[in-house]
Amino acid sequence: MSNAKFVLKAEGISKQFGGVWVLKNVDFNLKPGEVHALVGENGAGKSTLIKVISGVYSPDRGKVIVADKEVKSFNVKQMESHGIFTVHQEINLVPFISAMENVFIGSEPVRGKFPKILDYSYMKQKAQSLVQTIGVELNLKAPAYTLSASEQQIIQICRGLVANARVMILDEPTSSLSAEEISSLFSMVKKLRKEGVGIIFVSHKLDEVLQISDRITVLKDGEKIGTIPRQNATEEKIVSMMVGKSGFKAVRFHVSKKVSETILQLKDITTNKLRGVNLELRKGEVLGIVGVVGAGKTELAEVLFGLDHPKSGEIYLEGEKIAIRSPTDAIKKGFALVPENRRIQGIFARLSLSNNITAAYLSQWCKGGVIFPSLENEVTRSFIQKLAIRTRGPSQLLQYLSGGNQQKAVLAKWLGGNFKILMADEATQGVDVKTKEDIYSLVRKIASEGRAVMFFSSYVPEIVKVSDRIVAMREGTIAAEFYPDEENLEHKIMMAILTEKGGNVYDSKES
Numbered sequence: 001m002s003n004a005k006f007v008l009k010a011e012g013i014s015k016q017f018g019g020v021w022v023l024k025n026v027d028f029n030l031k032p033g034e035v036h037a038l039v040g041e042n043g044a045g046k047s048t049l050i051k052v053i054s055g056v057y058s059p060d061r062g063k064v065i066v067a068d069k070e071v072k073s074f075n076v077k078q079m080e081s082h083g084i085f086t087v088h089q090e091i092n093l094v095p096f097i098s099a100m101e102n103v104f105i106g107s108e109p110v111r112g113k114f115p116k117i118l119d120y121s122y123m124k125q126k127a128q129s130l131v132q133t134i135g136v137e138l139n140l141k142a143p144a145y146t147l148s149a150s151e152q153q154i155i156q157i158c159r160g161l162v163a164n165a166r167v168m169i170l171d172e173p174t175s176s177l178s179a180e181e182i183s184s185l186f187s188m189v190k191k192l193r194k195e196g197v198g199i200i201f202v203s204h205k206l207d208e209v210l211q212i213s214d215r216i217t218v219l220k221d222g223e224k225i226g227t228i229p230r231q232n233a234t235e236e237k238i239v240s241m242m243v244g245k246s247g248f249k250a251v252r253f254h255v256s257k258k259v260s261e262t263i264l265q266l267k268d269i270t271t272n273k274l275r276g277v278n279l280e281l282r283k284g285e286v287l288g289i290v291g292v293v294g295a296g297k298t299e300l301a302e303v304l305f306g307l308d309h310p311k312s313g314e315i316y317l318e319g320e321k322i323a324i325r326s327p328t329d330a331i332k333k334g335f336a337l338v339p340e341n342r343r344i345q346g347i348f349a350r351l352s353l354s355n356n357i358t359a360a361y362l363s364q365w366c367k368g369g370v371i372f373p374s375l376e377n378e379v380t381r382s383f384i385q386k387l388a389i390r391t392r393g394p395s396q397l398l399q400y401l402s403g404g405n406q407q408k409a410v411l412a413k414w415l416g417g418n419f420k421i422l423m424a425d426e427a428t429q430g431v432d433v434k435t436k437e438d439i440y441s442l443v444r445k446i447a448s449e450g451r452a453v454m455f456f457s458s459y460v461p462e463i464v465k466v467s468d469r470i471v472a473m474r475e476g477t478i479a480a481e482f483y484p485d486e487e488n489l490e491h492k493i494m495m496a497i498l499t500e501k502g503g504n505v506y507d508s509k510e511s
Contacts, residue, residue: 005068007032007166007198008053008084012062015048022048025062026224028217030167030198035189037201037209040219041242041494042292042458046202049219050169053200054086055079067166080106085160086169089293091152095145100127102144103158130158133195134188150181157188161197168192169200174208175294186212204292206235206498218242239494260284262319263452264304264421269313273299275476277313281421286443286453288467290460291497296476297456298340301423304454305337306330317420331360334420338410338427340456346410347398354380354394356409361417383412388438404435411442422446425456440466460493472496 008030015023023045030036040046051057053064058074065071066082093102104123110116124140131138136154144152153173160168170189174182189199189212203209209216216233218225218241225241264281274296281287291297302308304315306326315322317333324330330337339345348356354376358365365375380394387408391401398406407427414422424443428436443466447453457463463470470482472493480496482489 006030006065007067009065010049010053010062011065013049013052013059013064014061015052015057015059022222023052023059024222026219026222028053028224030200031214032166032196032198033193034215035193035199035201035213037203037213037216038219039203039206039209039216039238039242041460043221044219044242045222046219047171048222050086050171050200050202053079053167054084054169080163083164083166084169085163085165085167086171087153087156087160087173089172089175091149091156093144093152093155096143098141099138099144099147099151099155100124100140102155103127103130103140103162105159107159107162126162127158130161133161134158134191136184136188148181150177150184153177153185154188157192165197167198167200169202171202172204172293173201174203174205182208204294204498206238207500209238210235220244235495235499239491239498243490243494263317265316267314267316269300269303269310269315271299271303271308271310273476274303274310277476277478279471279478281452281454283452284447284450285468286447286455286466288463288470289454289456289473290458290463290470290493291473292458294475295458295473295497297458297473298425299476300473301337301339301425301454301456304330304421304423305335331417331419334418336360336414336417336419336422338407338414338422338424340425340429342403342407342410342430347406349399350397352395353384353389353391353398353401353409356398357383357412357416360413364416379416380412383408383415387412387442404431407431407435407439411439419451421452421454423454423456426458427455428457428459428462436462460490463493464489474498474500 006029010026010028013023013026014021026045026049028049038046038049048057052059052074055074055076055078063070066084071079071082094105100123109119109122111119127140131154134157138151138154144155147155157168173185177185192199201209201213210230210233213230215227215229216238217227218238220242228237260282262280263283266277266279269277277300289297289300299308303310304324306324306329315324322333324333343349348359354373357380358376362371365371365379377394383389384391389405389408391405398409401409428439431439440462443453443455455463455466464484467484470484470493471478472480472482474497482492486492
């Protein structure tokens with residue numbers, strides 16, 4: 001690794017949203033030919049820091065220096081002109097054009113004066129040279145949609161190299177890759193390092209962080225906890241830095257270990273993403289299901305809501321074996337889902353608040369098959385009051401409400417019906433502190449009424465705060481089970497969701 005000056009320095013970076021500081025005076029630097037890992041749990045500030053460095057956000061305080069020159073204008077194009085490129089977790093390619101053409105998007109070579117035409121000869125030669133440099137085989141003629149996830153990542157990396165990238169940001173690059181593809185990616189990263197490219201490696205997988213990085217920086221609650229060299233790092237030490245000396249100190253709701261009647265039982269549920277999931281849920285219980293991106297939380301919720309179907313395994317509801325064929329079927333059986341992606345799966349942004357709140361149980365607001373707006377407005381007004389939804393009234397379009405108020409509308413949609421099990425997937429994501437507390441209280445109230453809640457979250461403090469019982473997921477299966485009164489709970493949970501050796505193996509037969 002080169003001992004040259006830093007290729008990138010971020011100094012005193014602070015960023016706030018809605019009056020809340022999500023980054024607080026963070027320093028970060030990167031050397032040429034170095035892999036510098038950035039770790040921290042959800043909400044630690046990793047994504048925000050990456051978005052500042054890549055130009056998506058401008059910092060409210062602090063500065064970014066690239067190759068000894070301070071960046072004056074923050075936007076993605078400007079940062080790319082400085083040689084900073086991001087390979088996002090979500091693949092960002094044009095599916096129906098070739099791999100080669102995707103490599104040159106934004107940097108298309110042309111020849112001729114008028115008319116100018118693409119220089120396909122140069123593109124072919126350059127693309128072949130790039131894949132040889134990083135030591136991979138790739139069918140450059142193939143349409144992008146026909147390529148594997150790892151091959152699509154290669155295209156995005158090559159796109160940065162075409163524009164002479166100094167810094168490559170890899171954001172959760174292995175989340176959808178097989179073990180063989182991860183090995184190929186790491187071989188490619190090592191070759192990029194030899195070429196002098198500085199790499200910021202963002203990952204929840206600590207074994208991979210320790211395998212590939214030269215230095216590791218830990219963030220927590222928007223602050224930098226520290227930077228350690230790889231040779232001084234262990235999984236245990238990193239987790240301890242992420243948790244902090246005194247843990248999260250979450251103020252908890254009063255919860256109980258009282259065993260009640262089992263309402264839901266899963267036996268060996270297996271899908272493309274899930275591996276032999278065994279689980280029990282009890283009436284009157286908030287079951288916290290915790291895991292990082294790719295652990296299988298959302299996939300489990302999708303199976304129970306009929307959005308995916310098991311390859312094998314059995315589902316029992318109140319002792320009766322069931323099959324959930326569709327979301328409509330799931331609703332009839334008593335399941336309700338607050339989805340992870342509110343904007344895409346949870347709301348009708350261009351419809352009114354009233355239309356959204358009555359959408360799940362529409363027949364309740366109909367007479368003779370005709371929807372009565374007066375009935376819709378009546379129930380909407382009651383939920384506006386109960387949930388303190390800030391709105392001009394039932395007819396206001398949902399797209400004009402804040403994220404927190406949109407999330408309250410998603411919850412209200414289910415509260416109007418007689419569901420048995422509420423599945424809340426990252427229900428507090430993107431909402432303010434007050435709305436979070438409202439959601440926690442609502443979840444506890446639902447459980448107190450004898451219904452059951454599955455509370456899915458990657459944020460350990462809220463899982464500890466709201467749950468009666470906690471199961472930790474890792475790589476598509478349940479790795480461990482905890483109760484909120486256990487000692488060193490936060491540390492145990494973090495070890496279970498981030499490392500292979502963490503936690504205790506969960507067996508629903510013993511629960």
